[in-house]
Amino acid sequence: MKSFERRPTYDKILMGPGPSTVDPRVLRAMSEPAMGYFDEDFLSILSETRELLRYVFQTKNELTLAISGTGTAGMETALSNLIEPGDRVVICVNGFFGNRMVEIAQRYGADVRVVSAPWGEPISPEDVEKELKSLGKVKLVGIVHAETSTGVLQPLKEISEIVHRHGAFLLVDAVTSLGGVEVPTDKFSLDFVYSGTQKCLSCPPGLAPITVGENAAKYIRGRTKKVGNFYLDLSIIEQYWDGGKVYHHTPSMNLIYALNEALRIVAEEGIENRWKRHERNAKALCAGLEAMGLELLVKREYRLPPLTTVKVPEGIDEALVRKRLMVDYKLEIGAGLGELKGKIWRIGLMGSTSTSRNVMLFLSTFGEVLRSLGFKAHVEEGLEAAFEILGEDGVR
Amino acid sequence: MKSFERRPTYDKILMGPGPSTVDPRVLRAMSEPAMGYFDEDFLSILSETRELLRYVFQTKNELTLAISGTGTAGMETALSNLIEPGDRVVICVNGFFGNRMVEIAQRYGADVRVVSAPWGEPISPEDVEKELKSLGKVKLVGIVHAETSTGVLQPLKEISEIVHRHGAFLLVDAVTSLGGVEVPTDKFSLDFVYSGTQKCLSCPPGLAPITVGENAAKYIRGRTKKVGNFYLDLSIIEQYWDGGKVYHHTPSMNLIYALNEALRIVAEEGIENRWKRHERNAKALCAGLEAMGLELLVKREYRLPPLTTVKVPEGIDEALVRKRLMVDYKLEIGAGLGELKGKIWRIGLMGSTSTSRNVMLFLSTFGEVLRSLGFKAHVEEGLEAAFEILGEDGVR
Numbered sequence: 166m167k168s169f170e171r172r173p174t175y176d177k178i179l180m181g182p183g184p185s186t187v188d189p190r191v192l193r194a195m196s197e198p199a200m201g202y203f204d205e206d207f208l209s210i211l212s213e214t215r216e217l218l219r220y221v222f223q224t225k226n227e228l229t230l231a232i233s234g235t236g237t238a239g240m241e242t243a244l245s246n247l248i249e250p251g252d253r254v255v256i257c258v259n260g261f262f263g264n265r266m267v268e269i270a271q272r273y274g275a276d277v278r279v280v281s282a283p284w285g286e287p288i289s290p291e292d293v294e295k296e297l298k299s300l301g302k303v304k305l306v307g308i309v310h311a312e313t314s315t316g317v318l319q320p321l322k323e324i325s326e327i328v329h330r331h332g333a334f335l336l337v338d339a340v341t342s343l344g345g346v347e348v349p350t351d352k353f354s355l356d357f358v359y360s361g362t363q364k365c366l367s368c369p370p371g372l373a374p375i376t377v378g379e380n381a382a383k384y385i386r387g388r389t390k391k392v393g394n395f396y397l398d399l400s401i402i403e404q405y406w407d408g409g410k411v412y413h414h415t416p417s418m419n420l421i422y423a424l425n426e427a428l429r430i431v432a433e434e435g436i437e438n439r440w441k442r443h444e445r446n447a448k449a450l451c452a453g454l455e456a457m458g459l460e461l462l463v464k465r466e467y468r469l470p471p472l473t474t475v476k477v478p479e480g481i482d483e484a485l486v487r488k489r490l491m492v493d494y495k496l497e498i499g500a501g502l503g504e505l506k507g508k509i510w511r512i513g514l515m516g517s518t519s520t521s522r523n524v525m526l527f528l529s530t531f532g533e534v535l536r537s538l539g540f541k542a543h544v545e546e547g548l549e550a551a552f553e554i555l556g557e558d559g560v561r
Numbered sequence: 562m563k564s565f566e567r568r569p570t571y572d573k574i575l576m577g578p579g580p581s582t583v584d585p586r587v588l589r590a591m592s593e594p595a596m597g598y599f600d601e602d603f604l605s606i607l608s609e610t611r612e613l614l615r616y617v618f619q620t621k622n623e624l625t626l627a628i629s630g631t632g633t634a635g636m637e638t639a640l641s642n643l644i645e646p647g648d649r650v651v652i653c654v655n656g657f658f659g660n661r662m663v664e665i666a667q668r669y670g671a672d673v674r675v676v677s678a679p680w681g682e683p684i685s686p687e688d689v690e691k692e693l694k695s696l697g698k699v700k701l702v703g704i705v706h707a708e709t710s711t712g713v714l715q716p717l718k719e720i721s722e723i724v725h726r727h728g729a730f731l732l733v734d735a736v737t738s739l740g741g742v743e744v745p746t747d748k749f750s751l752d753f754v755y756s757g758t759q760k761c762l763s764c765p766p767g768l769a770p771i772t773v774g775e776n777a778a779k780y781i782r783g784r785t786k787k788v789g790n791f792y793l794d795l796s797i798i799e800q801y802w803d804g805g806k807v808y809h810h811t812p813s814m815n816l817i818y819a820l821n822e823a824l825r826i827v828a829e830e831g832i833e834n835r836w837k838r839h840e841r842n843a844k845a846l847c848a849g850l851e852a853m854g855l856e857l858l859v860k861r862e863y864r865l866p867p868l869t870t871v872k873v874p875e876g877i878d879e880a881l882v883r884k885r886l887m888v889d890y891k892l893e894i895g896a897g898l899g900e901l902k903g904k905i906w907r908i909g910l911m912g913s914t915s916t917s918r919n920v921m922l923f924l925s926t927f928g929e930v931l932r933s934l935g936f937k938a939h940v941e942e943g944l945e946a947a948f949e950i951l952g953e954d955g956v957r
Contacts, residue, residue, distance in 0.1 A: 173605065177600070179597065181597050200569070207569070238792045369595050395633070415766045
């Protein structure tokens, strides 16, 4: 074997679309030694983790746990457990992850209908109503609460009423909202919500928290045709999480330690305070960017606090800007995805990355990089606008 | 929220069927801060990890990487990527994990035929040959190299020749052999081998290393019907691992850091030395158990060094023995699974758990616990038999 010497640098500030910066407490918890998956100590950590997940999901749902995979595995868990071949489903598409829902639903044999909106805009409740009225029986409607590809926060109240009036399940992607924005699981009776750990929970990636409402859980437990996927079969996974009744697969205890600690941090801060912090810092970031002379992709009322999308000004090489920030400042921001590739930057303020310090650091470095490339950014105005908002309240 | 106070103890010796004890170096590597999944530093860690995986798999296979899930996800990756609905497959069943292969293959629409052997015995090449001769076209044969439920190490040479002579792919479960026993990927032209990280690699669970031979890889890249599973679709995952060409899902960089470090430890020890260490310590354990008066489930020539299965003596409460070892000595051993539930104990000596120290500690505590429950264990004879073998060579 050749020798492996070079070590990477790890002190990066993660202001991309996730992963976000992980609290050192979480890294320490994760590095505790493993233990057996039927060990009473581990089962009690699982049980506490479920309770904490219910808190961040704002739900009383019994069927709340973390799937042993990333956010995409959460999406596939939802679709594979709810869909049987031939089922008609409606997927709302206004970004990359809506398209992914379509792709996965089709693999499980669903007859998929799409309700769409332009990338950067929310789905209109009227369009959902119209589609449901025109169809017969629909099994479920899938929608993205927080589109990580566009930075749109989707209002869910009206859509939930419409979907339930038509007797369908509402499946919600909360990958980039959970822990940073209110996820109204019980408030709006969402039937299946899934998320990821590496966004606003600021935990390393590798787990997908999910919560399932009573009706959807009953359906999953009672379905006669087996789920098309074994690894994500909730009817078995649920029995393991319920006090270790059966063996299904070996969960990653170290990732569970990490999630548990990350959720304790959320509980210590208080979930409402956390939402406020995300909102305040995003507001400062947006004000700063606009005052500098940049244009945001999303209208004010639909902006997603954990992820801000900025249009690339005419004539600026977007990849070069990201590279300069990474090489000179070890600061990561994200590129556009799908049809927004090359057209926007994605700036994340998620979980422990959402700080007043990061807002100021980003605006100052980003502004100067843009100026050095010929774009006349009003850096001073931008910093001033942000600074004012950051000082507005006691939230840190 | 209520306050969460009690902390579990983490200083357990893991001599069950996995996870095994994780080296502190691996825990430290895992707790480095996360970074972006397109970060050049991370892509270079991925690339090095692939090279190290090829070393432990003893292969030159290009398509070698780690799936973002546990060993069962590895099994499902193999079956879902190779099977199209209606394909005829043969699964060899002589334990719990063979049965699981059948279950998963059926979910992907395969027409499954079973070749079986009693639990605790290997599959006979003649039986495989007979079955293949009686069938027409067979897409693949699935077999478990190291049955974690029984402790049988399956010889693969003859079976591989037979399977390939019949034009089928050979799919091998190496979850409990990789890093502890030779996995003859290239030597016997195995077409798809998958494993887990928490056994003989002594890394936390959460990843499934896989390697795919040229013919199987070509088939997967060229199949026209999409894989029934999106999260485990190798044709896309491969493009991400190949220098980050596309986004598929967010890999758990912390688990990759851990795997990378665990594999470096294997490379430093030298894979052959590692096999020898596993063999020597298992030999000492088996000799000790037999000298004490216990009966092993598996015949000498088919014993799996990383996992030894011991029959529960008449009249002994097997769960009580495990409980006493855990409560009094913080030492975990495993119970029987499936049809061996209540009939055997499973004692793991995997990766960094495979030490002469653990052999002696286990024999002395296990022997005394059995004596206290009325079984006349010849503890002194057992320790002497083990001690002699442990001193035989310089392997530590």
